[in-house]
Amino acid sequence: MKRPVRVGAGEKLVLTANRLLDGTIVWRDRLGQWQPVIGAAEKLDAEGVSDVLDLAQARAQADGVVGVYEVAVRDVDPPEPVTVRERIRAHGPTVHPEFAVETVQ
Amino acid sequence: MSVPVGHYQYDQVDRDFLEARIAEFSEQVARRIDGSLSEDEFKPLRLMNGLYLQLHAYMLRIAIPYGTIDSKQMRMFAHIARRYDRDYGHFTTRQNIQFNWIKLEETPDILRDLASVDMHAIQTSGNCIRNVTSDEFAGAAADELVDPRIHAEILRQWSTLHPEFTFLPRKFKIAISGSPHDRVAARFHDIGILARPGDDGRTVFRIFVGGGLGRTPIIGQEIFDAVPEERLLATLEAIVRVYNAHGRRDNIYKARIKILVQALGIDAYREAVEAELAQMDLEHYRLTPEMVDAIQARFAVPELSAPDNAAQELASKRRENPEFDLWVRSNTHPHREAGHIIAVVSLKPAGGIPGDATSAQMDRLADLADEYSFGELRITHLQNIVLGHVRQDRLYALWSSLKEVDLASANIGLIGDIVACPGLDYCALANARSIPIAQKLGARFGDASLQAEIGALRINISGCINACGHHHAGHIGLLGVDKRGEEFFQITLGGRAENGASIGTILGPALPEDDTVDAIARLVDRYLGIRQKGETFLDTLDRLGDAPFKEAAYETV
Structure with missing residues (x-):
């Protein structure tokens, strides 16, 4: 069983996944749509994430995404992931600046 | 069609098989996209076709049997890079190539393009016998005893879709060399094979078993010294059968053959293999000279001719x-x-x-x-x-x-010839980025004259304990670790993969990413200051131990 993500002071959670067809990293917005920029992500409190996560996982196939999970972010705009791994997912690989991902639309 | 130099020439049977396999996978992809297959159901199927889902996209790993390709196949890689990826590919430590920006829906098209040049992505993932690796100087090196690629091809044909070995406890890696100088890291493989001529002119094989890197680095042990050619397949079959029967399936971290060999002891493992051999129909597995010659005939030999001067x-x-x-x-x-x-x-x-x-x-x-x-x-x-x-x-x-085309760096075997896994920039398993630190070290020691002065010194970098960058085998090894979401690097010294294989020992506490390059630079400076005439880095390390290097690496920490 996956351990719950720890959420520190000044931090929130966002939901992420990969798009099924091409693997593109996507973030779930407040309308339940999956967006390619983290700036569009809905920030959730730790207490409320479980229900939203369950719903998003249940709808993953219909929404065309795979591997839905939650990510801890600093509560700023756009949200900034806490870990290096998720920062790389949000911004693109650090070794190819030309592949950098925008964080806002 | 002319027979290619250096690798096996496919026939219609091979091509029909690939066509059927691609048709099957195309259907599986379609069923995944329409929801008939869940991700849990699809994952083992895509992995059997070399398709991973990494951090940013799907990654396709293409098999290069024994590391040899022809120019037509290399041009196909270029085409795939341009048409389906982001204009580049990454050659791996398993002699394969992987593309990092692949779309699921385009994968069947890529596999069809690959098949048009007799290539595929089978045996590059999953708990099967992986793509067999071999000596990069095979068939050319002055020090070679036997061209290992003929037997590597036989092992490829034996292992591809082997019905017993499709669902092993874990992945299984075989390397084969035909030189007295081990250039394949034979002792760091599940099975390492060193071929040499036997007294009767046919090849015999020294076989190591139970080696590996990863979480638990172990040097393989000799199980047989001189397996005759006709018994090669039977012997390998028996070794893998014992593993398949007794290897642990309850714990992914203890599922490799190296753990089983350690648990049983090499003598007990050998006895188990011999017991298995005793009950096998050896005639069925006999590798006859005619069979070997038939495979050899599918390899063209280069017609070498040079002017006297x-x-x-x-x-x-x-x-x-x-x-x-x-x-x-x-x-x-x-x-x-x-x-x-x-x-x-x-x-x-x-x-x-x-x-x-x-x-x-x-x-x-x-x-x-x-x-x-x-x-x-x-x-x-x-x-x-x-x-x-x-x-x-x-x-x-x-x-x-x-x-x-910027491909003339003079650094093979030197400090700039850094081996690195894709690391956290791409890999879903990684804890730290391998590439940026490799780039910084490469730039720091980029001058060719400086590299020549430093001499033989190999740096290997892995972004996690799975050790795809073979850090345990590096003269200097770097292992990326995650400390509260930040990247640190653990330094090991003294690893080597060739004859006299050894596992690097940890120098001290992991350093922050920002400090690691300077620490390596101080360590190299110390070596240059204390080495005796003619000594390599490993010679100096063997003579003095790691104390002076530890002092240098941590002097400002």
Whole structure:
């Protein structure tokens, strides 16, 4: 069983996944749509994430995404992931600046 | 169609099989997209076809059996890079190539393109016998006893879709060499094979079992010293059967054969294999000379011919051009045939990404292979490219062409020849980024003269304990670790993969990413200050131990 993500002071959670067809990293917005920029992500409190996560996982196939999970972010705009791994997912690989991902639309 | 130099020529049976396999996978992809297959159901199917889902996209890993391809196949990689990816590919430490920006829906098309040049992505993932690796100088090196690629091809045909070994406890890696100088890290494989001529003229095989890197690095132990050729397949079958029957399936971290060999002891493992052999129908598994010869006939032999003055021409060019001379010193290896030489093309430009090549570079390498080396290229497990049969009087022209596409770094076996896994920039398993630190080290030590002065020193970098960068086997190894979401690097010293294989020992506490390059630089400076005349880094380390290096690495921490 996956351990719950720890959420520190000044931090929130966002939901992420990969798009099924091409693997593109996507973030779930407040309308339940999956967006390619983290700036569009809905920030959730730790207490409320479980229900939203369950719903998003249940709808993953219909929404065309795979591997839905939650990510801890600093509560700023756009949200900034806490870990290096998720920062790389949000911004693109650090070794190819030309592949950098925008964080806002 | 002409038979390719250096690798097996497919026949219609091979091509029909690939066509059927692609049709099957295309259907599976369609069922995944329409929801008939869940991700949990689809994942093992895509992995059997080399398709991973990594951080940013799907990654397709393509098999390069025993590391050898022809120019047509290299051009296909360039095409895939341009058409389906982001204009580059990454050559791996398993002599394969992987593309990092693949779309699921385009994968069947890519596999069809690959099949058009007799290639596929089978055995590059999953708990099966993986793509067999071999000596990058096979069939060319002056020190070689047996060309191992014939038997590597036999092992490929034996292991591909082997019905018993499709669902092993874990992945299973085999390497085979035919040289007394182990260039395949045989003792760090599940099975490592060293081939040599037997008394009757047929090949015999020394076999190591239970080696590996990863979470639990272990040096393989000799299980048999001289397996005759006709018993090779039966012996390997028995070794893998014992593992398949008794290897642990309850714990992924203890499922490799090395754990079983350690648990049983090598003598008990050998007894189990012999007991298995005693009940097998050995005639069924007998590898006859006719079978071996039939496989060998599917490999073309290069028609080597050089002018009498080829060596003098090369010597003259070396005297005229010190930069070329430096490259020849580090990037060539003696060939078995007079007037010829083996050229190693470094994929490690100063500050570059180890193992990456653009589509333009791949196309150019294919052209150069056609022009200088019978259209044959080899991918090394150290992430470089070999042109195996270059005429000595044409080496200068080859080098000049390589310079034009930034492929003439003179650093093979030197500190700039860094091996690195993709790390956290791409890999879903990684804890830390391998590539940026490789780039910083490569830039820091980029000067060819400085590298030559430092001498033989291999740096290997892994972004996690799975050790795809083979850090345990690096003279200097770096292992990326995650400390509260930040990247740190643990330094190991003294690893080596060749004869006298050893596992590097940890120097001290992991350092923050920002401090690691400076620590390595201090460590190298200390070596230059304390080495005796003629000593390599490993010689000095063996003589003095790691204390002076530890002091240097941590002096400001």
